[in-house]
Amino acid sequence: xxxxxxxxxxxxxxxxxxxxxxxxxxxxxxxxxxxxxxxxxxxxxxxxxxxxxxxxxxxxxxxxxxxxxxxxxxxxxxxxxxxxxxxxxxxxxxxxxxxxxxxxxxxxxxxxxxxxxxxxxxxxxxxxxxxxxxxxxxxxxxxxxxxxxxxxxxxxxxxxxxxxxxxxxxxxxxxxxxxxxxxxxxxxxxxxxxxxxxxxxxxxxxxxxxxxxxxxxxxxxxxxxxxxxxxxxxxxxxxxxxxxxxxxxxxxxxxxxxxxxxxxxxxxxxxxxxxxxxxxxxxxxxxxxxxxxxxxxxxxxxxxxxxxxxxxxxxxxxxxxxxxxxxxxxxxxxxxxxxxxxxxxxxxxxxxxxxxxxxxxxxxxxxxxxxxxxxxxxxxxxxxxxxxxxxxxxxxxxxxxxxxxxxxxxxxxxxxxxxxxxxxxxxxxxxxxxxxxxxxxxxxxxxxxxxxxxxxxxxxxxxxxxxxxxxxxxxxxxxxxxxxxxxxxxxxxxxxxxxxxxxxxxxxxxxxxxxxxxxxxxxxxxxxxxxxxxxxxxxxxxxxxxxxxxxxxx
Amino acid sequence: xxxxxxxxxxxxxxxxxxxxxxxxxxxxxxxxxxxxxxxxxxxxxxxxxxxxxxxxxxxxxxxxxxxxxxxxxxxxxxxxxxxxxxxxxxxxxxxxxxxxxxxxxxxxxxxxxxxxxxxxxxxxxxxxxxxxxxxxxxxxxxxxxxxxxxxxxxxxxxxxxxxxxxxxxxxxxxxxxxxxxxxxxxxxxxxxxxxxxxxxxxxxxxxxxxxxxxxxxxxxxxxxxxxxxxxxxxxxxxxxxxxxxxxxx
Numbered sequence: 001x002x003x004x005x006x007x008x009x010x011x012x013x014x015x016x017x018x019x020x021x022x023x024x025x026x027x028x029x030x031x032x033x034x035x036x037x038x039x040x041x042x043x044x045x046x047x048x049x050x051x052x053x054x055x056x057x058x059x060x061x062x063x064x065x066x067x068x069x070x071x072x073x074x075x076x077x078x079x080x081x082x083x084x085x086x087x088x089x090x091x092x093x094x095x096x097x098x099x100x101x102x103x104x105x106x107x108x109x110x111x112x113x114x115x116x117x118x119x120x121x122x123x124x125x126x127x128x129x130x131x132x133x134x135x136x137x138x139x140x141x142x143x144x145x146x147x148x149x150x151x152x153x154x155x156x157x158x159x160x161x162x163x164x165x166x167x168x169x170x171x172x173x174x175x176x177x178x179x180x181x182x183x184x185x186x187x188x189x190x191x192x193x194x195x196x197x198x199x200x201x202x203x204x205x206x207x208x209x210x211x212x213x214x215x216x217x218x219x220x221x222x223x224x225x226x227x228x229x230x231x232x233x234x235x236x237x238x239x240x241x242x243x244x245x246x247x248x249x250x251x252x253x254x255x256x257x258x259x260x261x262x263x264x265x266x267x268x269x270x271x272x273x274x275x276x277x278x279x280x281x282x283x284x285x286x287x288x289x290x291x292x293x294x295x296x297x298x299x300x301x302x303x304x305x306x307x308x309x310x311x312x313x314x315x316x317x318x319x320x321x322x323x324x325x326x327x328x329x330x331x332x333x334x335x336x337x338x339x340x341x342x343x344x345x346x347x348x349x350x351x352x353x354x355x356x357x358x359x360x361x362x363x364x365x366x367x368x369x370x371x372x373x374x375x376x377x378x379x380x381x382x383x384x385x386x387x388x389x390x391x392x393x394x395x396x397x398x399x400x401x402x403x404x405x406x407x408x409x410x411x412x413x414x415x416x417x418x419x420x421x422x423x424x425x426x427x428x429x430x431x432x433x434x435x436x437x438x439x440x441x442x443x444x445x446x447x448x449x450x451x452x453x454x455x456x457x458x459x460x461x462x463x464x465x466x467x468x469x470x471x472x473x474x475x476x477x478x479x480x481x482x483x484x485x486x487x488x489x490x491x492x493x494x495x496x497x498x499x500x501x502x503x504x505x506x507x508x509x510x511x512x513x514x515x516x517x518x519x520x521x522x523x524x525x526x527x528x529x530x531x532x533x534x535x536x537x538x539x540x541x542x543x544x545x546x547x548x549x550x551x552x553x554x
Numbered sequence: 555x556x557x558x559x560x561x562x563x564x565x566x567x568x569x570x571x572x573x574x575x576x577x578x579x580x581x582x583x584x585x586x587x588x589x590x591x592x593x594x595x596x597x598x599x600x601x602x603x604x605x606x607x608x609x610x611x612x613x614x615x616x617x618x619x620x621x622x623x624x625x626x627x628x629x630x631x632x633x634x635x636x637x638x639x640x641x642x643x644x645x646x647x648x649x650x651x652x653x654x655x656x657x658x659x660x661x662x663x664x665x666x667x668x669x670x671x672x673x674x675x676x677x678x679x680x681x682x683x684x685x686x687x688x689x690x691x692x693x694x695x696x697x698x699x700x701x702x703x704x705x706x707x708x709x710x711x712x713x714x715x716x717x718x719x720x721x722x723x724x725x726x727x728x729x730x731x732x733x734x735x736x737x738x739x740x741x742x743x744x745x746x747x748x749x750x751x752x753x754x755x756x757x758x759x760x761x762x763x764x765x766x767x768x769x770x771x772x773x774x775x776x777x778x779x780x781x782x783x784x785x786x787x788x789x790x791x792x793x794x795x796x797x798x799x800x801x802x803x
Contacts, residue, residue, distance in 0.1 A: 290614045291607055297721030401730065489606035495599045507734050510599045510606055514738065518600075521745030528752040535671075536756070542676040 041241040043191050055187040064182035067131040068144040073186065075143065082143035084248040090129040090151075092140055093117070095255050099376050104255050107136060110382055112394050112416035112470040113205035113323065116429040118382075119453035122164030123174065123433040127200035134163045136457070149182075150200070154190030157181050159199070165435055167442025170336065170356065194220055194230070197239040206357060207350070209313060210320045213366065213412035214478035218315035218346075226315035228482045243274045250274075257475060259303065259375035259399075259407050276304040276480075301506075303373075303407040307487040308480050311365045312412055315479075316345030318362035323416040326467040328358035329444035336444070356432075356441050358417075368410030368476050370500055372399030375406075382459055385425050386468065391415070392427065394472035401505035408503060412474040419450055423462020427470075429453035564684075565780045568798035569788065571690050572774040576636070579627045580771055586620040589613075591748050598741065614718060621711055639689065640703060642696040646689060651781065653688060664693040675760060684779040702750060709743035777801045 059073045085091045093107035106117045117124035125133035131145045149158045161176045205211025228234040243252040252274030263277030271278045286292030313319040336355035342362045379395045386392045399406030431453035432440045440449035447465045454461035492500045493510030593613040631637040645659040666682040683692035716736040761767040770776040775797050
């Protein structure tokens with residue numbers, strides 16, 4: 001009866017464990033385990049069971065002044081860790097989708113936020129699990145460049161910096177204000193906590209929650225309503241409690257998604273998928289109530305997230321929903337500038353215009369867009385011929401009611417106007433970042449930046465810069481609300497603009513009907529009523545006429 | 555028992571013709587059908603008097619209750635022989651008083667009843683059909699209730715069960731098409747049921763007084779034509795059932 005993520009612990013055991021946990025995790029971002037919940041996260045249990053205090057190892061006394069210096073110390077004991085990382089996506093930024101065969105990964109992909117890491121490694125690799133990745137020619141076999149601390153710093157104070165200084169005109173904006181605490185971090189090693197994962201994954205797309213919509217800084221310490229799993233008042237789980245892994249490989253890939261995981265495992269088998277069902281099973285609702293049975297009946301067609309994440313970008317931090325790159329590069333008094341204009345829930349102002357990025361729109365508490373999805377994502381690549389007359393689908397997917405592998409799934413839709421090659425009809429890699437004169441973030445000439453980006457990547461470029469509308473789809477999986485805040489039946493089962501109003505191929509009670517059957521039905525009902533009224537009226541009239549006669553008789 | 559085989563003199567009495575179970579069946583069925591219609595239309599989206607989830611809970615519970623009631627009632631109807639009351643063609647012969655399957659007799663009496671409701675009732679004519687112990691319903695009633703019991707009712711519970719249990723068979727080939735057939739039948743039969751109830755309720759007002767028939771269905775007492783043998787039998791074996799020996803039919 002072991003859940004592999006959350007181990008049920010007896011009352012006695014929790015009484016013994018919790019004081020220890022509280023102190024063990026005090027240095028971590030995950031505070032005291034949820035008291036009285038009867039379970040504790042696997043990350044916390046594992047942290048507790050460590051037999052080593054890294055701060056006392058002579059190898060880690062330092063002082064350290066560079067990343068590779070720390071990594072060499074790590075690898076001197078953890079002599080298999082480097083090899084493990086060597087082929088993993090956090091390090092390589094290359095990924096081949098085993099289903100579609102597409103060659104993906106941050107090293108080559110094009111999206112509709114900051115467009116591409118390619119050509120901009122000097123800044124984008126700030127979130128690479130390595131040091132010094134300043135160009136595509138990066139030696140992946142030089143294992144001392146692996147950044148152990150990005151994921152294993154237990155102090156929460158470690159940070160990564162831009163790899164190259166950038167164009168002199170914008171350089172000051174990105175220069176670190178304080179030194180990286182190499183030694184302190186190296187002596188406080190921990191399993192990855194929210195701060196480790198979140199420092200990159202919560203800030204993708206150029207800002208807090210900018211990209212995903214369901215991954216924001218709110219998740220460092222969310223209220224229960226925002227995330228029932230991560231809240232201290234909920235299960236108090238860390239990322240790796242769901243995204244379990246071993247050998248530096250983590251479950252829960254965006255490239256190959258798991259939809260409709262049966263959730264069944266042999267006793268003792270490791271959990272290899274970051275799915276709801278891997279803990280909650282495919283029949284998580286009460287089996288003894290009508291509604292519970294009905295809800296369990298939904299599981300084969302509706303993803304858990306569809307009902308249990310009523311909206312994304314909750315908790316006060318907005319997400320980008322629209323980005324117009326064609327407006328980028330405007331100067332005020334010859335200088336780059338920003339304009340606020342969107343105040344998000346937590347009071348912080350977000351930029352609706354930036355010289356560096358262009359025009360931006362934000363949203364919060366957004367009702368997701370729902371689509372049938374079978375887990376197979378296809379991406380536009382730099383080589384894809386696009387049709388500029390319609391929005392480019394950065395990623396696309398399929399699924400339908402008849403596809404047993406598909407579920408109704410929630411998505412964030414991102415809409416962008418981004419540069420493309422008019423002549424070759426392809427998307428482009430703009431060279432945004434660099435200390436050279438071609439970098440857009442400096443000279444603010446997109447044509448020049450694109451020409452340079454394409455040349456460096458060895459891609460053809462016609463020289464004709466255009467802007468094209470694009471759309472990308474982001475599956476929503478995080479910010480699971482407490483059950484009492486889940487989407488209610490009527491929000492889909494309704495005739496008026498329900499959440500699933502656009503999904504076809506099946507009959508949904510409350511939403512669908514045969515209009516002509518309803519018409520006939522109501523005709524029958526109102527016909528019967530009319531008949532009754534006419535007949536009753538005639539009877540009353542007849543009775544009045546014959547009253548004197550009848551009185552004597554009856 | 556062979557009541558009515560002899561040509562008897564007709565008497566009239568107020569007798570309990572609807573037994574306790576029959577009345578319980580009628581009124582609990584009435585309440586359940588009202589609940590089902592109301593919540594069913596809520597689920598269908600015709601109105602939004604309550605949240606979908608609550609409507610489903612009530613609808614499913616009431617449906618299970620009604621199906622249970624119908625199982626008991628089917629048992630009751632067959633064991634008591636009451637089921638024969640709903641066979642329209644089974645009629646008392648006008649001359650020798652025998653119980654016969656007479657389509658012509660039925661059609662003649664049906665026409666008389668239809669004519670009465672369309673015309674005679676406005677002229678103050680008496681109802682052409684006299685209730686007897688073995689034919690509590692007039693031919694039109696018997697035909698209507700038979701339709702209710704063998705067409706509308708089964709269409710509702712069969713399609714409703716399929717609908718309710720969809721999750722058990724939704725992986726069959728073309729399950730979605732079959733579901734839509736079930737839903738179609740369920741909706742169509744529900745409309746038919748509501749129309750039926752409207753007319754049925756109105757018909758209860760066509761007795762001697764507006765509430766005469768309703769009162770009869772509550773107390774079970776109704777004026778019926780009795781043969782002398784029937785009267786004797788009741789007096790001997792069930793004197794409690796006779797409420798007034800000298801009623802007017």
